[in-house]
Amino acid sequence: MGKLFGTSGVRGVVNLDLKPELALDLGLALATYLKNTGLVVLGKDPRTSSDMLESCLDSGLLSGGCDVRSLGAAPTPAVSFATRTLGARSGVMITASHNPPEYNGIKFFSSDGMAFTPEQEQEIERLYFAGKLKPVAWDKIGKVEEVNMLPDYIDKIASSVSLSRGFKVVVDCANGAGALATPLILRSLGCKVITLNSQLDGFFPSRALEPAPENLRELGRVVRSLGADLGLAHDGDADRIAAVDERGRAVGWDRLLALAGAHAVERVKGKVVTTVDASIVVEERVAAAGGSVVRTRVGDVAVAQAVKANRAVFGGEPSGAWIYPEIHLCPDGPLAGVRIIELMDEAAKPLSKLADEVPEYPIARVKVRCPDAKKAATMKKVAALARKAFGDIEQMLTVDGVRLALSDGSWILVRPSGTEPYIRITAEAKAVARVNALVKTAKKLVGG
Numbered sequence: 001m002g003k004l005f006g007t008s009g010v011r012g013v014v015n016l017d018l019k020p021e022l023a024l025d026l027g028l029a030l031a032t033y034l035k036n037t038g039l040v041v042l043g044k045d046p047r048t049s050s051d052m053l054e055s056c057l058d059s060g061l062l063s064g065g066c067d068v069r070s071l072g073a074a075p076t077p078a079v080s081f082a083t084r085t086l087g088a089r090s091g092v093m094i095t096a097s098h099n100p101p102e103y104n105g106i107k108f109f110s111s112d113g114m115a116f117t118p119e120q121e122q123e124i125e126r127l128y129f130a131g132k133l134k135p136v137a138w139d140k141i142g143k144v145e146e147v148n149m150l151p152d153y154i155d156k157i158a159s160s161v162s163l164s165r166g167f168k169v170v171v172d173c174a175n176g177a178g179a180l181a182t183p184l185i186l187r188s189l190g191c192k193v194i195t196l197n198s199q200l201d202g203f204f205p206s207r208a209l210e211p212a213p214e215n216l217r218e219l220g221r222v223v224r225s226l227g228a229d230l231g232l233a234h235d236g237d238a239d240r241i242a243a244v245d246e247r248g249r250a251v252g253w254d255r256l257l258a259l260a261g262a263h264a265v266e267r268v269k270g271k272v273v274t275t276v277d278a279s280i281v282v283e284e285r286v287a288a289a290g291g292s293v294v295r296t297r298v299g300d301v302a303v304a305q306a307v308k309a310n311r312a313v314f315g316g317e318p319s320g321a322w323i324y325p326e327i328h329l330c331p332d333g334p335l336a337g338v339r340i341i342e343l344m345d346e347a348a349k350p351l352s353k354l355a356d357e358v359p360e361y362p363i364a365r366v367k368v369r370c371p372d373a374k375k376a377a378t379m380k381k382v383a384a385l386a387r388k389a390f391g392d393i394e395q396m397l398t399v400d401g402v403r404l405a406l407s408d409g410s411w412i413l414v415r416p417s418g419t420e421p422y423i424r425i426t427a428e429a430k431a432v433a434r435v436n437a438l439v440k441t442a443k444k445l446v447g448g
């Protein structure tokens with residue numbers, strides 16, 4: 001059977017991979033999946049192609065008998081929130097997240113606000129490829145109604161936290177959908193907010209959309225020159241967060257994740273979910289706060305599923321996609337930003353100090369060429385020979401590639417790339433020599 005969905009919905013270059021007719025069919029496929037009835041919430045990021053795809057999705061959903069509640073431009077977590085709050089059967093977000101402006105994407109959500117699981121996506125693909133799309137008769141066609149759910153979403157996030165003082169925050173929304181929420185949430189909490197790149201613009205003229213350290217230099221400069229307490233940044237649809245401290249330095253994602261995981265556990269004792277590629281500082285900080293860590297596959301859907309299954313108090317990836325299940329099971333950038341300020345407030349320390357208290361260990365990321373056809377056999381060999389090659393293994397995880405936790409606290413991850421002809425090797429240890437030795441052994445095992 002063919003595939004439409006990748007790791008985060010259907011995504012591609014607009015009018016080449018992602019054509020209007022596909023959006024139309026996906027709308028009708030979703031309506032067919034929902035048994036041709038019920039409400040679907042629809043939101044979009046400000047890309048130049050979002051209106052075009054929205055029209056097609058609307059037509060598909062209406063022709064399949066569903067009613068649409070149209071949110072207009074909104075962050076992805078607001079679409080998840082509205083889906084649950086309005087009692088909709090499903091939600092749809094039109095976004096390509098951090099991809100360049102020529103891309104767009106379509107992501108589905110369940111009635112509980114969680115992104116579709118791979119099984120649900122396969123069901124949509126099955127309907128699509130089998131030509132089982134089912135329109136309804138003229139008198140069952142659905143209607144579109146516009147509804148503004150942003151004030152409710154903003155209230156929900158703002159009321160989940162109280163701060164003892166107003167912080168001075170620079171917010172860089174990359175001309176994306178976060179501009180509709182984060183500055184307003186922070187202002188309602190008494191913060192002084194200076195916005196950067198916060199006018200919606202589908203050409204994304206300000207910076208690359210991934211809030212990675214190399215894209216946050218301007219934010220760092222503004223934070224420093226204005227004497228702000230911190231800077232916050234989102235990707236295009238604001239399901240991710242990044243932060244710079246008061247000195248203008250981007251805080252490493254692993255450090256930020258360790259701080260957030262420990263903070264969540266301090267509030268409510270429990271489990272924290274993270275992915276196989278996150279640093280061991282997450283375990284260290286969470287354990288010190290009295291919690292434990294569950295490792296799962298890479299990808300926000302895998303994290304959301306694991307948070308639900310383990311009844312965890314927090315889930316996060318080292319890409320800044322964080323889930324706070326007391327609000328919902330969708331990574332939420334505005335909420336994550338508010339929680340960062342809350343933890344600074346509770347600790348009564350500047351962000352630079354909090355970040356520096358989290359160690360940063362040597363970490364190596366290398367890739368070894370491996371054709372797609374040989375990946376499965378290579379990974380089987382790695383799993384079979386790992387114990388002998390590395391010795392002293394405390395835990396071997398095979399949820400996503402092979403991850404070995406070694407008794408000296410170091411770890412190694414051997415994982416096939418989903419999109420390129422490589423096997424990726426990641427190793428972290430407290431000494432550089434140890435990291436290099438681990439990589440050398442793994443390379444030999446992979447055959448690179």
Ligand code: MG
Nearest residue numbers: 097235237239
């Ligand atoms: Mg995103």
